[in-house]
Amino acid sequence: xxxxxxxxxxxxxxxxxxxxxxxxxxxxxxxxxxxxxxxxxxxxxxxxxxxxxxxxxxxxxxxxxxxxxxxxxxxxxxxxxxxxxxxxxxxxxxxxxxxxxxxxxxxxxxxxxxxxxxxxxxxxxxxxxxxxxxxxxxxxxxxxxxxxxxxxxxxxxxxxxxxxxxxxxxxxxxxxxxxxxxxxxxxxxxxxxxxxxxxxxxxxxxxxxxxxxxxxxxxxxxxxxxxxxxxxxxxxxxxxxxxxxxxxxxxxxxxxxxxxxxxxxxxxxxxxxxxxxxxxxxxxxxxxxxxxxxxxxxxxxxxxxxxxxxxxxxxxxxxxxxxxxxxxxxxxxxxxxxxxxxxxxxxxxxxxxxxxxxxxxxxxxxxxxxxxxxxxxxxxxxxxxxxxxxxxxxxxxxxxxxxxxxxxxxxxxxxxxxxxxxxxxxxxxxxxxxxxxxxxxxxxxxxxxxxxxxxxxxxxxxxxxxxxxxxxxxxxxxxxxxxxxxxxxxxxxxxxxxxxxxxxxxxxxxxxxxxxxxxxxxxxxxxxxxxxxxxxxxxxxxxxxxxxxxxxxxxxxxxxxxxxxxxxxxxxxxxxxxxxxxxxxxxxxxxxxxxxxxxxxxxxxxxxxxxxxxxxxxxxxxxxxxxxxxxxxxxxxxxxxxxxxxxxxxxxxxxxxxxxxxxxxxxxxxxxxxxxxxxxxxxxxxxxxxxxxxxxxxxxxxxxxxxxxxx
Ligand SMILES: Nc1nc2c(ncn2[C@@H]2O[C@H](COP(=O)(O)OP(=O)(O)O)[C@@H](O)[C@H]2O)c(=O)[nH]1
Ligand SMILES: [Mg+2]
Numbered sequence: 001x002x003x004x005x006x007x008x009x010x011x012x013x014x015x016x017x018x019x020x021x022x023x024x025x026x027x028x029x030x031x032x033x034x035x036x037x038x039x040x041x042x043x044x045x046x047x048x049x050x051x052x053x054x055x056x057x058x059x060x061x062x063x064x065x066x067x068x069x070x071x072x073x074x075x076x077x078x079x080x081x082x083x084x085x086x087x088x089x090x091x092x093x094x095x096x097x098x099x100x101x102x103x104x105x106x107x108x109x110x111x112x113x114x115x116x117x118x119x120x121x122x123x124x125x126x127x128x129x130x131x132x133x134x135x136x137x138x139x140x141x142x143x144x145x146x147x148x149x150x151x152x153x154x155x156x157x158x159x160x161x162x163x164x165x166x167x168x169x170x171x172x173x174x175x176x177x178x179x180x181x182x183x184x185x186x187x188x189x190x191x192x193x194x195x196x197x198x199x200x201x202x203x204x205x206x207x208x209x210x211x212x213x214x215x216x217x218x219x220x221x222x223x224x225x226x227x228x229x230x231x232x233x234x235x236x237x238x239x240x241x242x243x244x245x246x247x248x249x250x251x252x253x254x255x256x257x258x259x260x261x262x263x264x265x266x267x268x269x270x271x272x273x274x275x276x277x278x279x280x281x282x283x284x285x286x287x288x289x290x291x292x293x294x295x296x297x298x299x300x301x302x303x304x305x306x307x308x309x310x311x312x313x314x315x316x317x318x319x320x321x322x323x324x325x326x327x328x329x330x331x332x333x334x335x336x337x338x339x340x341x342x343x344x345x346x347x348x349x350x351x352x353x354x355x356x357x358x359x360x361x362x363x364x365x366x367x368x369x370x371x372x373x374x375x376x377x378x379x380x381x382x383x384x385x386x387x388x389x390x391x392x393x394x395x396x397x398x399x400x401x402x403x404x405x406x407x408x409x410x411x412x413x414x415x416x417x418x419x420x421x422x423x424x425x426x427x428x429x430x431x432x433x434x435x436x437x438x439x440x441x442x443x444x445x446x447x448x449x450x451x452x453x454x455x456x457x458x459x460x461x462x463x464x465x466x467x468x469x470x471x472x473x474x475x476x477x478x479x480x481x482x483x484x485x486x487x488x489x490x491x492x493x494x495x496x497x498x499x500x501x502x503x504x505x506x507x508x509x510x511x512x513x514x515x516x517x518x519x520x521x522x523x524x525x526x527x528x529x530x531x532x533x534x535x536x537x538x539x540x541x542x543x544x545x546x547x548x549x550x551x552x553x554x555x556x557x558x559x560x561x562x563x564x565x566x567x568x569x570x571x572x573x574x575x576x577x578x579x580x581x582x583x584x585x586x587x588x589x590x591x592x593x594x595x596x597x598x599x600x601x602x603x604x605x606x607x608x609x610x611x612x613x614x615x616x617x618x619x620x621x622x623x624x625x626x627x628x629x630x631x632x633x634x635x636x637x638x639x640x641x642x643x644x645x646x647x648x649x650x651x652x653x654x655x656x657x658x659x660x661x662x663x664x665x666x667x668x669x670x671x672x673x674x675x676x677x678x679x680x681x682x683x684x685x686x687x688x689x690x691x692x693x694x695x696x697x698x699x700x701x702x703x704x705x706x707x708x709x710x711x
Contacts, residue, residue, distance in 0.1 A: 084695040107216035111396040126224035128199030131254035138298035157196040161189035200238040246395020257297040301369035387710035418678040
């Protein structure tokens with residue numbers, strides 16, 4: 001009502017130029033939405049109902065119910081769309097590489113905002129020079145938009161409601177250009193916003209981007225194609241994009257007067273039909289839709305409206321001159337804040353007069369513009385608009401859902417690779433452990449051999465030394481003991497030490513090699529995929545950790561683990577091990593604490609011998625003890641060596657076995673970030689898929705309801 005009141009305000013009226021008078025006259029009447037809706041709407045409907053028998057009058061109650069349903073569906077659609085937007089934005093935010101969804105998300109947001117906005121966004125698209133601006137001028141009734149090639153036609157023009165005619169620019173959100181905002185005091189613009197676009201094949205960079213930006217937002221797309229080059233290749237490409245946003249497209253074939261005025265054209269109607277069929281067929285085959293097609297001439301339509309405006313003014317003058325009380329004054333008509341019942345007829349008469357005048361106008365008839373105005377006024381009634389408005393974000397959402405499905409598939413295939421890599425790496429770690437343990441067993445066998453040789457040496461020593469002829473030497477325990485140490489024991493520990501040192505070296509070398517082979521395997525397998533990979537580990541609680549994407553993770557863990565693996569101090573470690581071994585050998589054979597060592601065994605044996613000799617029983621049984629003691633010593637040494645073997649096995653198993661476990665763990669820990677990363681990614685994408693699955697179901701239900709209630 002504000003417009004009406006403000007126009008009623010004489011001050012504003014006086015500032016309105018003739019220009020705006022014409023504007024309101026030519027646009028307000030044919031498209032008298034909103035203001036005194038029932039009155040004008042019914043008038044218009046009655047008017048159209050005489051020409052269109054299909055018009056249905058729906059009963060009031062039904063309308064009321066439908067309004068409530070509309071409100072409810074609006075709420076539900078908004079909630080579902082905002083939920084989906086939230087889910088996808090979060091996914092995009094936590095994705096290191098720019099996700100392919102990023103570009104569509106802005107458009108999705110726009111379409112949601114458009115649902116919140118009350119106005120119905122009609123976006124006029126088509127190639128440069130196809131007649132878009134001229135069409136809007138014809139619709140608005142005057143030349144508000146520049147036609148042809150001028151600097152402003154390079155800009156997006158948004159036409160919206162304003163209390164007075166005004167024009168200003170606002171910077172574009174997407175590019176360096178500006179948008180032209182044209183405000184007109186046209187009542188129906190309270191419900192409609194119009195967007196005039198520069199053209200889909202505009203030569204100046206950035207236009208296409210802007211044009212495509214407005215498409216996702218639009219509630220309805222009016223596609224203008226010129227009759228002299230209808231449905232060109234570039235139009236086809238453009239329309240495919242429009243269709244992907246799930247938009248309803250209405251087709252205008254412009255400049256039909258060109259055929260009629262063509263002196264070479266013998267049968268204009270059949271030529272026109274040909275073009276219509278061509279466009280229709282192409283839409284069907286290329287886009288799989290059957291659009292509404294309006295062939296028209298904006299040039300003739302505007303001409304007719306401009307002619308009419310002057311004749312109405314004359315009519316007003318006449319009426320005012322003849323009867324001032326009739327009140328069918330153009331300005332008065334618009335300025336009525338309420339339409340008194342006794343005025344209705346006059347106004348109705350006026351409306352009718354307007355259309356009759358237009359109908360009688362030869363240019364208007366020829367323009368075929370009426371069909372399109374009827375479509376906007378009548379067919380595109382509030383129900384249809386509710387439906388299209390609700391379907392707008394749902395259509396855009398569908399595009400995003402399919403883009404997500406695409407993303408999901410590609411992510412899954414990368415993750416499959418990752419899991420395969422991880423399995424291979426884990427298998428390698430197991431193999432590594434088996435391999436090292438095999439080496440360990442092998443070295444233990446060699447230690448056994450060394451000990452066996454020592455036992456043999458001990459036996460030989462005992463055979464050679466424990467003899468009656470050697471009695472004196474035997475009695476000097478220290479000497480025999482030194483000899484035993486020198487001939488039997490010495491060298492054994494060095495040999496074993498060397499073996500252990502080799503074993504440790506071997507582990508360190510094999511660790512490094514194995515790790516390298518695991519990393520190579522992961523890198524090599526990943527390199528094919530990593531370009532496409534949208535992977536990362538990002539702690540959502542710690543926004544500083546933005547650097548670790550998938551490749552980074554792999555690189556980092558490579559370096560880190562190589563370092564920890566080579567940080568193993570092989571010299572120190574083998575020194576420790578060898579010290580243990582040395583102790584074990586000497587303790588077992590010679591100085592074993594708490595048990596009887598070799599030396600003790602020997603000296604005990606010798607003591608026994610000397611004891612025997614000392615009591616002078618030498619001749620009797622003494623010598624008979626020698627072989628017996630020798631055998632006893634051999635058995636004792638053998639059992640000592642067996643113990644030693646077991647002890648060495650234990651010691652080496654403890655040290656080296658532990659080292660094998662530690663290094664395998666280090667490798668396992670090395671790939672852990674990659675495992676975490678992959679699990680994390682997998683969980684994220686699957687969670688997203690589940691959540692979006694719910695949104696998809698909601699979308700289906702909503703579409704079903706919208707189609708059901710707003711047929
Ligand atoms: N003959 C004829 N010319 C038209 C018609 N509509 C537009 N034109 C002309 O086509 C050219 C491009 O029109 P314009 O509306 O600026 O196209 P836009 O670039 O799509 O906005 C201008 O020279 C217009 O005068 C029409 O219905 N008939
Ligand atoms: Mg233009």
